[in-house]
Amino acid sequence: MSDRRTTAVLARTGLDALVQALRARGRTVVGPTVRDGAVVLAELSSAEELPFGWGTRVEAGRYRLVRRADGAAFAHTAGPQSWKTFLHPGREKLWDADRTADGQLSVTEAPRAHISYAFLGVRPCDLRAVAVQDRVLAGGRYRDRGYQERRTGALLIAAECTEPGATCFCVSMGGGPGADAGFDLALTEVVDEAGHRFLVRAGSDAGDELLAEVPHRPADPETKAVARGAVDAARERMGRAMPPVDLRTLLGDSLEADRWDDVAARCLTCGNCTMVCPTCFCTTTEEVTDLTGDHAERWQRWDSCFDLDFSHLHGGPVRASARSRYRQWLTHKLSTWYEQFGSSGCVGCGRCVTWCPVGIDITEEAAALHDELAARLRQDGQRGRGARGVRDVRYERKEPER
Numbered sequence: 001m002s003d004r005r006t007t008a009v010l011a012r013t014g015l016d017a018l019v020q021a022l023r024a025r026g027r028t029v030v031g032p033t034v035r036d037g038a039v040v041l042a043e044l045s046s047a048e049e050l051p052f053g054w055g056t057r058v059e060a061g062r063y064r065l066v067r068r069a070d071g072a073a074f075a076h077t078a079g080p081q082s083w084k085t086f087l088h089p090g091r092e093k094l095w096d097a098d099r100t101a102d103g104q105l106s107v108t109e110a111p112r113a114h115i116s117y118a119f120l121g122v123r124p125c126d127l128r129a130v131a132v133q134d135r136v137l138a139g140g141r142y143r144d145r146g147y148q149e150r151r152t153g154a155l156l157i158a159a160e161c162t163e164p165g166a167t168c169f170c171v172s173m174g175g176g177p178g179a180d181a182g183f184d185l186a187l188t189e190v191v192d193e194a195g196h197r198f199l200v201r202a203g204s205d206a207g208d209e210l211l212a213e214v215p216h217r218p219a220d221p222e223t224k225a226v227a228r229g230a231v232d233a234a235r236e237r238m239g240r241a242m243p244p245v246d247l248r249t250l251l252g253d254s255l256e257a258d259r260w261d262d263v264a265a266r267c268l269t270c271g272n273c274t275m276v277c278p279t280c281f282c283t284t285t286e287e288v289t290d291l292t293g294d295h296a297e298r299w300q301r302w303d304s305c306f307d308l309d310f311s312h313l314h315g316g317p318v319r320a321s322a323r324s325r326y327r328q329w330l331t332h333k334l335s336t337w338y339e340q341f342g343s344s345g346c347v348g349c350g351r352c353v354t355w356c357p358v359g360i361d362i363t364e365e366a367a368a369l370h371d372e373l374a375a376r377l378r379q380d381g382q383r384g385r386g387a388r389g390v391r392d393v394r395y396e397r398k399e400p401e402r
């Protein structure tokens, strides 16, 4: 592994050279593109399919595409999909079972397509989300082989954020609009009087090798300074923030909060928040047979803790109410995830806020829980016992090297 990584400048046209170099290596390039009124992730055959000149306007429960005069390609916020759509697909066959001539059953593992992905335009929050899913699906005792194979072969090209949306709050989750780890290449888009270009940093040997194949020039101090300034400015323009408290303890101390009734009265338990969340990983399995009864298949598909059947045990669901299901989701995301996987389950991408049909906002709910807990502690005069839940914490901000 090299300890001296390349930093360079790519012209706008260099982006297509990058896509073509990846395709020439047999990689399936996936990146953002405009489709059906949203920026979605899809296979790209050319960089021209990127959303040049499109931005987004988001709010709780709202998402709109807007035109941008500067022609930037990566000035949009997270869309309805994340990279788990490709690494941990919503539906995947696990095995086939066929009745043989002697009446026995023959079970064969479903073949997996060996796709070598290159993800172009991965946001720093999503780099962290991929790392979270790595720990869940490839790092523990129960590994998902399909995820592991796809992830091992995937190349990640990050696009640092210079235009955070109104629902973004990565900074208050300890991340940031800059990419600091987990990428092969990191791009920072710059559009100014000196032209449309990308500062590009290699983060791995594979990134260095790829960059060597693409026309580029050495990084000049001005481009570096403008790129750094744009990311620093984005850090100060986050649309939202989590309350600056120890969320893990706050949730742990809020199991009986009245706020759960308030949010349950609004929540449709539709599960949208879990579908769009880049870290949610839950699946269920289902069997299907053909009409002859000689062939059966087992499929794995995404599931949601908002589904009534999700906690169904003998006799009925454990979490029958919307209150208990929303509480489970939020408490797992912000608190018990640490015990299972050693980190928060939220990276602050804002998707669940944007794509909730009734605009339920995870930061607002956490703030309301904090207010309720603080009021309860004041009322009870038990600051000593509960003070852990409301104390201020400092968020660690890592500045990427450029």
Ligand code: SF4
Residues within 6 Å of the ligand: 266, 267, 268, 269, 270, 271, 272, 273, 274, 306, 355, 356, 357, 358, 359, 360
């Ligand atoms: S919080 Fe919003 S997106 Fe999530 S289940 Fe409730 S209504 Fe659906």
Ligand code: SF4
Residues within 6 Å of the ligand: 273, 276, 277, 278, 279, 280, 333, 345, 346, 347, 348, 349, 350, 351, 352, 353, 362
């Ligand atoms: S909980 Fe919401 S903000 Fe956090 S990672 Fe999931 S979708 Fe993004």
